[in-house]
Amino acid sequence: MPATMNWAQCHTRPVLMIPGPTEIPFPVIQAMNQPPAIQYDRHFDEQVLEPTTLALREVFQTKGEVILMPGSGRTALEAGALSVIEPGDRVLVVGAGQFGILMREIMNRVGADWSEFPVEWGGRLDLDRLAREAQRVRPKALTLVHNETSTGTTYPAAEVGKIARSVGALFLLDTVSSIAGLDVRTDEWGVDLNMTGSQKCLAAPLGLALVSVSPRAWETMERRSKLARSYAYDLLRWREHWIPVSRGGKIPDGSPRRQPVSIPTHLTAAMRVAATLILEEGLAHRFRRHEIAAGALRRGLAAMSLEMFPDPAILSNTVSCVKTPKGIDPSAVVTLMRDRYGVLIGTGLDKIRTTTLRIGTMGVTASPLYVLPTLSALELALRDLGYKSEPGACVAAAQAAFADAA
Numbered sequence: 474m475p476a477t478m479n480w481a482q483c484h485t486r487p488v489l490m491i492p493g494p495t496e497i498p499f500p501v502i503q504a505m506n507q508p509p510a511i512q513y514d515r516h517f518d519e520q521v522l523e524p525t526t527l528a529l530r531e532v533f534q535t536k537g538e539v540i541l542m543p544g545s546g547r548t549a550l551e552a553g554a555l556s557v558i559e560p561g562d563r564v565l566v567v568g569a570g571q572f573g574i575l576m577r578e579i580m581n582r583v584g585a586d587w588s589e590f591p592v593e594w595g596g597r598l599d600l601d602r603l604a605r606e607a608q609r610v611r612p613k614a615l616t617l618v619h620n621e622t623s624t625g626t627t628y629p630a631a632e633v634g635k636i637a638r639s640v641g642a643l644f645l646l647d648t649v650s651s652i653a654g655l656d657v658r659t660d661e662w663g664v665d666l667n668m669t670g671s672q673k674c675l676a677a678p679l680g681l682a683l684v685s686v687s688p689r690a691w692e693t694m695e696r697r698s699k700l701a702r703s704y705a706y707d708l709l710r711w712r713e714h715w716i717p718v719s720r721g722g723k724i725p726d727g728s729p730r731r732q733p734v735s736i737p738t739h740l741t742a743a744m745r746v747a748a749t750l751i752l753e754e755g756l757a758h759r760f761r762r763h764e765i766a767a768g769a770l771r772r773g774l775a776a777m778s779l780e781m782f783p784d785p786a787i788l789s790n791t792v793s794c795v796k797t798p799k800g801i802d803p804s805a806v807v808t809l810m811r812d813r814y815g816v817l818i819g820t821g822l823d824k825i826r827t828t829t830l831r832i833g834t835m836g837v838t839a840s841p842l843y844v845l846p847t848l849s850a851l852e853l854a855l856r857d858l859g860y861k862s863e864p865g866a867c868v869a870a871a872q873a874a875f876a877d878a879a
């Protein structure tokens with residue numbers, strides 16, 4: 474008998490409970506099991522690309538165009554920023570965590586005259602103060618990370634959109650860890666660029682960047698004094714090559730699109746199935762599922778006497794950021810959970826890396842099937858590291874939460 478059982482030895486891979494990339498539904502995996510398609514072929518354009526972009530419009534809750542390009546969330550953020558911002562343009566960046574910092578970095582690269590509206594990590598956003606700052610700065614664009622993945626918080630994007638509108642600024646929203654998990658109302662909230670990636674709550678493989686563009690954002694691009702510096706990621710070029718005349722582009726209706734860059738056919742096929750599954754489930758059901766699953770996870774964490782990192786009023790339903798017990802190293806918890814129990818969660822980032830853990834409830838993992846074993850593995854790993862809680866109490870509490878919600 475070995476001294477310590479390794480329960481994960483028989484598994485071929487850990488279950489992904491990190492805040493993305495996340496687990497992918499089987500039909501989405503299957504959609505990639507095919508020989509290569511030709512990206513400029515009419516069949517691909519009509520049978521795969523067009524239905525995918527139309528389905529994504531519904532997921533984004535927009536009548537505008539959703540552009541899909543090779544890349545990841547950062548590609549979407551950079552493509553959006555470099556397309557509407559010219560060097561010297563004023564940008565006000567709401568910075569509430571690591572991904573607010575990323576937005577600052579991107580604005581720096583595109584030559585924006587940016588300033589930050591700092592928010593304490595895990596803390597609430599003071600909307601009155603932000604409104605005053607926006608009045609003072611009069612930025613060309615106001616940026617927000619809807620769901621701060623580094624701290625497990627969700628910020629009031631609808632309200633920030635109103636502030637942007639009140640000062641005539643474009644509203645740029647990072648929805649990398651919220652789209653298809655939280656209610657994101659692109660048009661209703663006045664989002665001009667909604668920028669995200671494929672690998673989180675959309676539950677598609679990593680590799681696509683997605684940006685929805687409002688009419689105001691297109692007008693801003695048309696009014697630029699100089700062409701955007703990037704050839705591949707200039708969204709105006711995408712509009713010309715990609716969008717039919719009837720939807721404001723340059724491609725005659727019924728003609729195939731041109732490819733601004735070669736579109737990854739396998740990833741698009743997977744995204745098509747992912748978007749279809751989301752719409753078949755229904756957005757309202759999907760958002761409720763994320764809410765219940767995250768609530769159950771939190772009940773389980775509380776039953777182990779673990780404390781959430783953020784202000785309780787702004788807890789995210791897609792990423793839970795929880796403090797580790799005193800004296801326990803988060804990276805040791807992550808390693809043990811993965812290597813001995815087969816479940817991968819994440820540590821915190823940057824200044825909360827050594828004090829917090831992050832667990833995703835995204836796409837398919839927002840369900841009892843994933844949440845209950847994750848809690849169980851966390852309890853066992855913590856026990857191995859010397860932190861004791863009542864055996865099974867966390868699972869029982871989460872189970873009760875799921876039962877109450879049913």
Ligand SMILES: Cc1ncc(COP(=O)(O)O)c(C=O)c1O
Binds near residue numbers: 546647
């Ligand atoms: C809120 C947020 N923004 C941006 C990014 C960067 O996206 P990607 O890693 O897909 O480039 C992430 C990734 O975790 C994120 O969570």
